Amino acid sequence: MTMSVEKGDRRKERLDRGIKVRTDGVYAISSWIEITYLVLPRMALIVGLLALPLVLTHFPYWQRVVSIIGIYALLAIGFDFLANFVGLVSLGGGLYIGVGAYIAALLNSEFGLPTYVTVPAATVLGGALCTMILFPCLPLRGVYFAIVSLMYPLLAGRVIEALNIFGGTDGIIGLDGFSSGWVEQYLLIACVLVALFVLRRMVTEDVGLVFRGVKDNDQAVRASAINITTYKALGVFIAAALGCLGGACLAHIYMWAGISQFALDFSIIPIAATVVGGGGTLVGAVIGCVILVPISEVLRDFGTLRIAVYALILTGFIVFKSEGIMTYATRKYEQTERWVEI
Amino acid sequence: MDIFIYGIINSASLVLMALGFTLVYGVSRLPNFAHGALYVLTGYITWLLLNRVGLSYPLSMAISLAATGLIGAAMYQFILVRVRGMAISEIIASYAIGLAILEGLRWGGLKGGTFTLPPFVEGSTLLFGVSVDYQRLIVVVAGVVLVSLLWLFVSGTKLGLGLKGMAQDEQAAMTLGIDSDRMAVVAMAVGSMLAGAAALVLLPLANIIVETGYNVLIMAVAVCIVGGLGSWNGAILAAFIIGFAQILTVVFLGAHYQVVVALIAIIITLIMRPSGLFGRQKELEERV
Numbered sequence: 001m002t003m004s005v006e007k008g009d010r011r012k013e014r015l016d017r018g019i020k021v022r023t024d025g026v027y028a029i030s031s032w033i034e035i036t037y038l039v040l041p042r043m044a045l046i047v048g049l050l051a052l053p054l055v056l057t058h059f060p061y062w063q064r065v066v067s068i069i070g071i072y073a074l075l076a077i078g079f080d081f082l083a084n085f086v087g088l089v090s091l092g093g094g095l096y097i098g099v100g101a102y103i104a105a106l107l108n109s110e111f112g113l114p115t116y117v118t119v120p121a122a123t124v125l126g127g128a129l130c131t132m133i134l135f136p137c138l139p140l141r142g143v144y145f146a147i148v149s150l151m152y153p154l155l156a157g158r159v160i161e162a163l164n165i166f167g168g169t170d171g172i173i174g175l176d177g178f179s180s181g182w183v184e185q186y187l188l189i190a191c192v193l194v195a196l197f198v199l200r201r202m203v204t205e206d207v208g209l210v211f212r213g214v215k216d217n218d219q220a221v222r223a224s225a226i227n228i229t230t231y232k233a234l235g236v237f238i239a240a241a242l243g244c245l246g247g248a249c250l251a252h253i254y255m256w257a258g259i260s261q262f263a264l265d266f267s268i269i270p271i272a273a274t275v276v277g278g279g280g281t282l283v284g285a286v287i288g289c290v291i292l293v294p295i296s297e298v299l300r301d302f303g304t305l306r307i308a309v310y311a312l313i314l315t316g317f318i319v320f321k322s323e324g325i326m327t328y329a330t331r332k333y334e335q336t337e338r339w340v341e342i
Numbered sequence: 343m344d345i346f347i348y349g350i351i352n353s354a355s356l357v358l359m360a361l362g363f364t365l366v367y368g369v370s371r372l373p374n375f376a377h378g379a380l381y382v383l384t385g386y387i388t389w390l391l392l393n394r395v396g397l398s399y400p401l402s403m404a405i406s407l408a409a410t411g412l413i414g415a416a417m418y419q420f421i422l423v424r425v426r427g428m429a430i431s432e433i434i435a436s437y438a439i440g441l442a443i444l445e446g447l448r449w450g451g452l453k454g455g456t457f458t459l460p461p462f463v464e465g466s467t468l469l470f471g472v473s474v475d476y477q478r479l480i481v482v483v484a485g486v487v488l489v490s491l492l493w494l495f496v497s498g499t500k501l502g503l504g505l506k507g508m509a510q511d512e513q514a515a516m517t518l519g520i521d522s523d524r525m526a527v528v529a530m531a532v533g534s535m536l537a538g539a540a541a542l543v544l545l546p547l548a549n550i551i552v553e554t555g556y557n558v559l560i561m562a563v564a565v566c567i568v569g570g571l572g573s574w575n576g577a578i579l580a581a582f583i584i585g586f587a588q589i590l591t592v593v594f595l596g597a598h599y600q601v602v603v604a605l606i607a608i609i610i611t612l613i614m615r616p617s618g619l620f621g622r623q624k625e626l627e628e629r630v
Binding site for chain 1: 560
């Protein structure tokens with residue numbers, strides 16, 4: 001390919017807006033406009049998510065969808081964190097959901113523990129269990145992790161079916177539900193917001209620097225006498241715990257845990273949401289879920305077509321528009337663009 | 343004796359499933375997660391041509407093989423080439439394409455047990471006192487023939503030598519005038535056709551169902567990891583190990599446990615010999 005500059009060629013020049021530069025520093029608190037500029041997008045997300053159940057008060061079906069969005073958002077945040085900050089692509093979100101759901105279900109049905117014990121317990125135990133079974137592929141390059149994480153959810157259902165454990169194909173039924181729909185929705189929304197802001201802070205701290213080092217140049221991290229496998233395991237634990245939290249909530253929402261909770265939907269929607277929303281932004285994953293999960297509900301009548309639709313959206317975005325919505329929006333918010341003659 | 347014979351047959355079918363995957367990964371370092379989808383797609387196209395269009399069996403097979411090869415090449419040329427080298431995007435994109443094909447087929451009507459391909463030759467024979475149907479013998483023959491053809495192609499033709507060069511050292515190959523993208527397209531086309539050929543030989547033994555796609559992907563990947571990603575000798579040896587392990591499991595423990603054999607094989611391999619049985623020279627690269 002030959003590149004030559006001719007008269008009349010243009011390029012797009014991007015400059016940070018003045019207000020963006022000012023709000024980067026301590027001067028942010030110098031005026032209300034600057035404070036608003038900083039706080040507005042964050043508040044829009046927080047208030048928007050918190051208001052969703054209230055807006056939908058008269059539509060109980062769509063209120064349930066809000067909970068489902070929350071579950072997918074937890075998975076998607078975990079996926080985004082793992083893929084774009086630790087460098088591990090997890091193709092098996094269904095594993096985390098399934099493990100979380102079964103642990104919560106077993107604790108609830110076998111030991112009679114209440115939901116406020118089973119959900120946190122399933123989060124921690126499930127995260128630990130998933131990290132343990134994924135551990136053998138962590139000392140290796142990322143492709144092994146992708147492959148093995150793809151295998152587990154596909155095989156887990158069949159193992160449960162074949163060995164007829166945990167209720168076999170019927171699953172574990174008759175679990176406690178949440179005391180009301182409001183508890184269920186606000187619990188999930190709160191978890192999503194906490195996970196989001198904690199992870200966003202974490203990736204800018206020292207530990208986040210090491211994570212990104214593991215992704216970008218693992219040899220350099222090793223040369224600094226830092227054990228890569230430990231950090232990868234920590235990353236997987238965080239992502240898996242988020243997924244298990246979602247799974248535990250899912251089990252209590254439907255009062256049931258079964259093989260279908262290892263389904264492909266849980267693997268593909270978080271990936272699609274992350275790519276559509278903007279990988280590496282964490283917020284993008286949540287926004288992607290808010291957009292994609294309702295589409296999934298609308299497409300429910302078409303059966304597995306919706307997975308195919310997602311896969312196509314995903315391919316389109318990753319190939320042609322890989323920056324995603326959030327990165328695009330951030331750029332528009334923070335920078336001005338103009339064409340300049342070369 | 344039947345353990346031995348069925349072990350060989352099972353291993354040969356694993357070799358068939360894994361060949362295409364290991365070829366593509368070996369040449370362009372691209373884990374083709376759409377491998378299983380291409381396998382099912384070939385079977386479905388053949389079924390359509392045979393039963394809906396009414397072509398003869400050999401002709402339908404030839405057309406569907408060619409179609410799969412083209413689809414594989416197009417997949418690389420138009421989609422995957424744009425994310426080449428970005429490991430995360432490569433994995434996601436090929437997985438998404440595979441899912442779109444498989445779930446699209448399921449939505450398009452590929453469900454239930456009504457989709458079957460006839461065996462090439464009906465009937466069965468006695469081999470050392472064990473009853474084996476001809477189709478299963480054809481599987482073994484096809485395995486041997488395809489491996490030999492692939493070997494001849496790679497070490498005998500200019501194109502094949504180019505592929506081999508790419509697999510060994512991409513930079514060096516490029517300095518010698520080998521176009522790395524074109525070679526990757528060729529590898530994808532050949533790899534997809536190998537997936538298709540495996541489907542044509544193996545599918546007459548079972549129904550064409552969407553789940554087969556996921557199974558084939560898992561088995562192909564298991565074989566490749568145990569053998570060492572990108573190593574052909576390793577893949578063949580690994581296919582025999584897993585193949586016999588599966589048959590032994592079925593005989594002594596029951597068919598239930600067969601599904602976990604591949605997973606256990608992968609995990610043991612990753613713990614004991616992370617770069618696989620034959621991945622020795624790549625050991626440093628695999629282990630970070």
